Amino acid sequence: MEARFQKYRGKVRLLYMYVREAHPNPQFAPCGSTADMGWSHASADTVSSAERAQRARWLANDFNLNFPWIIDDIDDSMHSDFWPFGFYVGWLVDCDGTVLLHEPWGWATPTTQWCDLPLADFDILEDYLDAYLASPPPCYRGVEKGPNVSIVPAAAHTEGIAGSKWVTDLSIANPSDGEARVSLHLQPWNLEDGETATRELTLAARESIEYHDVLDSVFEASGAATLRVESDSPVVTVSRTFNDTPSGTYGQFMRALPDRYAIGERVVGHLLMLEESTDFRTNIGLTNLGDQTATAEVEFFTADGASLGVKVIKVPGRGGTQKNRIIRGLTSSAVEGVRATVRVLTPGGRIMAYASVIDNQTNDPTYVEPIVNAFQQDLNLPAAAKVRGAGSSNWVTDIVVSNLESTTVTASVERWQRDHSGGYPDTAELVLAPLQSFVIRDVLTTLFATDGAAALTVHGSRGLMAVGRTYNDTPSGSFGHSLPGLDVTGDNLLRGGQVGHLLQLEESGAGGRRTNIGLVNTAALPVEVELKFFNAAGAVLGILDRDLPANGFVQLDRVLRSVSNSSERNARAEVRLISPTGGVVAYATSIDNRTGDPVMQLAWPVEETGEEK
Amino acid sequence: MLRTVLIGGLVVAAVLGAPVAESQVLPGEQVPLYQAVDENGRLVDIADFIDGTPMLFLYTSAT
Numbered sequence: 001m002e003a004r005f006q007k008y009r010g011k012v013r014l015l016y017m018y019v020r021e022a023h024p025n026p027q028f029a030p031c032g033s034t035a036d037m038g039w040s041h042a043s044a045d046t047v048s049s050a051e052r053a054q055r056a057r058w059l060a061n062d063f064n065l066n067f068p069w070i071i072d073d074i075d076d077s078m079h080s081d082f083w084p085f086g087f088y089v090g091w092l093v094d095c096d097g098t099v100l101l102h103e104p105w106g107w108a109t110p111t112t113q114w115c116d117l118p119l120a121d122f123d124i125l126e127d128y129l130d131a132y133l134a135s136p137p138p139c140y141r142g143v144e145k146g147p148n149v150s151i152v153p154a155a156a157h158t159e160g161i162a163g164s165k166w167v168t169d170l171s172i173a174n175p176s177d178g179e180a181r182v183s184l185h186l187q188p189w190n191l192e193d194g195e196t197a198t199r200e201l202t203l204a205a206r207e208s209i210e211y212h213d214v215l216d217s218v219f220e221a222s223g224a225a226t227l228r229v230e231s232d233s234p235v236v237t238v239s240r241t242f243n244d245t246p247s248g249t250y251g252q253f254m255r256a257l258p259d260r261y262a263i264g265e266r267v268v269g270h271l272l273m274l275e276e277s278t279d280f281r282t283n284i285g286l287t288n289l290g291d292q293t294a295t296a297e298v299e300f301f302t303a304d305g306a307s308l309g310v311k312v313i314k315v316p317g318r319g320g321t322q323k324n325r326i327i328r329g330l331t332s333s334a335v336e337g338v339r340a341t342v343r344v345l346t347p348g349g350r351i352m353a354y355a356s357v358i359d360n361q362t363n364d365p366t367y368v369e370p371i372v373n374a375f376q377q378d379l380n381l382p383a384a385a386k387v388r389g390a391g392s393s394n395w396v397t398d399i400v401v402s403n404l405e406s407t408t409v410t411a412s413v414e415r416w417q418r419d420h421s422g423g424y425p426d427t428a429e430l431v432l433a434p435l436q437s438f439v440i441r442d443v444l445t446t447l448f449a450t451d452g453a454a455a456l457t458v459h460g461s462r463g464l465m466a467v468g469r470t471y472n473d474t475p476s477g478s479f480g481h482s483l484p485g486l487d488v489t490g491d492n493l494l495r496g497g498q499v500g501h502l503l504q505l506e507e508s509g510a511g512g513r514r515t516n517i518g519l520v521n522t523a524a525l526p527v528e529v530e531l532k533f534f535n536a537a538g539a540v541l542g543i544l545d546r547d548l549p550a551n552g553f554v555q556l557d558r559v560l561r562s563v564s565n566s567s568e569r570n571a572r573a574e575v576r577l578i579s580p581t582g583g584v585v586a587y588a589t590s591i592d593n594r595t596g597d598p599v600m601q602l603a604w605p606v607e608e609t610g611e612e613k
Numbered sequence: 614m615l616r617t618v619l620i621g622g623l624v625v626a627a628v629l630g631a632p633v634a635e636s637q638v639l640p641g642e643q644v645p646l647y648q649a650v651d652e653n654g655r656l657v658d659i660a661d662f663i664d665g666t667p668m669l670f671l672y673t674s675a676t
Contacts, residue, residue, distance in 0.1 A: 005669075013666045016673045018652070049650055055675050057652040067671075069652040070659070081645045082638050082672060091670040093644045097663040101640060125669075132667065141665035
């Protein structure tokens, strides 16, 4: 629901009212909660407003609910005023304090379980709010807010092992029709690498700017650092960190994340598909968003769910750290399909985490973004491959499906072939033991005995997670990109009318990069998608429309050639789901023409992140 | 998940005859003013929120 109301941020103040527990019983643990959240131990009724505040904080953290909260007192004052007889769950209050509207709780059908009860009719509420904001009363003004903030957890200008040289390219795009003022803050992980510094810039309407080797070119800094981006209107920021060799680059994509992606109290981040073997090594990175030192606990689990051990890591305030080959300190055996959980032990601490899994022969890194508080049950992996390409290339996709539950789970995997025109998918079944991470090498061959390219969906019970890696498997090592397993019921998809952004798009000849864009329709109805391309200066290059059949998957190779006859660098695409319903995953793969190494990014809607004052 | 968050089956208690007060928050009336706390224990005064910005209250409980 929060995703649904994001568009009102800055225009309407949204508040959760936390009141007494009606059913303080483990049977009524919050729907969607998993065993590791511990709600069965916290189901007694609260006896103080402080305890209620704690319960609200748990809810907010467990389910990533980011609007402000107000907590009822222990005399239930708010409950007494708001609830009686009405069964209303939403109240819209005008700018002068007058109640405009109250929204009823929808009633259940006889077959509906209690936790599936429908809510108030939010369509009516949205229609009302849209009409209200189109013609606001004289008392109206918007919410005063702080700057929009997003974080690039790690950027580099440093030398690594075997003569590797790691640098980061950063792109910032202003998708709005007005200027955006941006502050780019450097927060070195190690103060020996340099001091904090800030650079100010102004982006014209729809302009994108790219900084090659941002630490050196903008800050004259070296080492590793966190980059904090503040802006007066929402901007989109992405980065690519890569080993810059004379014969080309091998790298990984990292987007700038809003603060709400941080791991804090009661929040658990999961890092999947980690490996320590002769083929791969794993580094874990932690960035502290707070001013004080924070302590994180990272626990590692084998593919069959057994604990390998715990590492406790201190991260300095506003600093960061990366622990290289961290699994080697826990076991001397080769391990694959390892899952790590990241928790913050310091009260009030907020940390961003990531992993890099690096091929020991090519030094190509694969970025692993944490999955926070997983309770998904329907997942989409947008592009799996088994393709023999030019120059004897051999593209393969491995996936890992993890079961967080303490019971055995049967999951079905569907394969939707690229460019299919309709029909039904091939399906395969997975049986996952409790806490198992199921590693499936070359998934299209192993599960479906086929090749080509396909989108995969995984259906199961809650507590499922999945990620993958698509790579060129060569005799001298592999290089590729990570493949996310997206919760198709969450805010990972582009919904009707929403616009997602793809940055750092390039079509620049033999020494540069090329770009493919993929579109996956997760709905059982056909949808229409529009792609609008901009050059770095913000001029429109062209518009493409694509109709996708139900569950359709297309990939538009070298897509910039369709809208531009010249070389393009740092172009941007806006992906819009024209259809009013459904959901679409859009991605771009950007490929180094010399090495063939790809990175993958997803199209995310631009987000208002400024805190309300 | 949201279904969890909102309400938590209070209807059942009301239907079974749980005591309820007579007041309601109805359209056309002023929203009741409270001094409450937020999830971090900081004092929150609803009156401070009546500052020219419309508000949407969402009724919430954990269980």
